[in-house]
Amino acid sequence: MSHAPANPPRARTEVLADGSTVVAIAGDWSAQVATPEITFKGDRIRLTAAELGGFDSSLPAWIHRHFRHVRQLDLSALPRRLRALVELTETSTSSEVDAQTPGLLEQFGDWGLASSSSWARAFEHIGETASACGRLLLGRARVNWQDFWLQLQTAGVDALPIVALLGFLTGLIMAYVGLIQLRQVGATIYVANLVSLAMTREMGALMTGVIACGRTATSFASQLGSMNVSQETDALRVLGLNPVEYLGLPRILAVTLMVPLLAIFATFVGVFGGMVVACAGELSVSQYLTQVVVAISLKSFLVGVIKSVAFGFIAAWAGCYRGSVAKPSALGVGEAATTAAVLGITLIVVSDALFAVVFNLFNF
């Protein structure tokens, strides 16, 4: 983009006998070309512009950069309009102080403080959510019920197609892999047990929880983060409404209610997906269904439902929490959505592992 100008910007310094320095500015000054570098000593500088051609704001910017800390700066020889632009600026050094890069130890300390504060904020939000739930049970919570019904629709009913697709494919894949292994021992009939038990106890809830994180938690984080940006949550506070109670609770309740229903739906669709593969091979529909009824117990069904309630709660909470602490910027809202999905999925997988241990301990 740079062009070599016919009369490039120049600056020449000359130290006078009295110790002062004269800086002669010459040429055409444009922000499209590089400005000259100069070095000078002393605190008494006089700027002259006898050979100055045209200029844009790159010249006053150059003067500002080089001479803003000079104690005695004589601008009287400059053209009036240039002088006016230089004199209009304020001198400041604070940005240079701010620009110092912190050391490695300081950075580590900052990271530690930020991490501990982030954990503290997360626990605080859990506490606020629990307290809001308590007030709801006591009938003292102010909840936006309109949001609740809307979220039942958006987080629940609207998610049916994606839950159906992923549930069907999960069942189908499990049956396919299972058949390959079970055929080797002549036990293909047990593919129905494998698919139905896995979908009921594990995959139905897990898949739905992950979908809720990707779809609903990110949406909540964006919504609440945007409300942070536009100070809507502050507006609620000054109205005496608790944002966690008013905005968070209806979302958490709606998702905690809908995810188990979606998980049950995903389980049925997954079992159906398994049936498609099993019955395309060596099993009949009645054989498959008979095995499914034998395999699924009320206990397994309850395990799936309990997990899905927890996963629904985790997904909704992760979205609300990350949204509530989102930085008030476009980037902050984007980060909130991403971290909500990551946090939600991580917590769901960790809690799934904990559930496995606990259910095993109690032989459930």
Next chain:
Amino acid sequence: MTTPAAILTSEGLAIGHGEQVIMSGIDFQLAAGKILAIVGPSGCGKSTLMRSLSGLDEPLGGKTTVLGVDLATAAAAERAATLRRLGFLFQGSALFSSLTLLENVELPMREFLGAPRRDLRALAEYKLALVGLADAMDKLPSEISGGMAKRAGIARAMALDPEVIFLDEPSAGLDPMTSGRLDELILKLREAFGTTLVLVSHEVPSILRIADFCVYLDPDAGRMGAYGPPRDFLSPDAYPKAHAFFSQARIP
């Protein structure tokens, strides 16, 4: 008739929201280096007029040109080149929230100026110093007050040394000292670079101090009520509503 020196013209301009015309019959010409103030009661369409004049919105009728170009009908390349010669301060400042003030001002420079990075940084620092934000250039928009955001928005509007700057309520949210400084800045910019300025303002003392011409929009008539030097509106012979506006808002 358009005079050759007119840098901004409006001929029978009609503006509005969607298809609904809220103001029509807007006629004026502004010469280069002049300062135009758009005034009128709240909600009369001042910001909408400014958007049409700067090419952000297409007019619903009539024609407007800036720097000799009708932005509504210009080819894409000519339109883009013309827009780069304009600066715009939005009512809400519209700073990029994830960039520091310095980065906000530097952004258009990096895209369109050929000087090295070091010079662009100095230029951005200078523009922020012009609006008195030398101490806050490393801050994010979320960390500064509304008045500071307004000043940072002005610095960004000035980033490319535009020939015409549109300022939507530049004094709103500023303390009287800063507001006065801003008036001084506007006058010095005009003096140094011959910049033409168009501003929406309610500050009558400020308008009387800096504006060369005034457009008064009359929402009751749905038309431009008057156009002329602001001091003319102080005369009892002036357009009655414009006279009332200037008289009531004037410092006693």
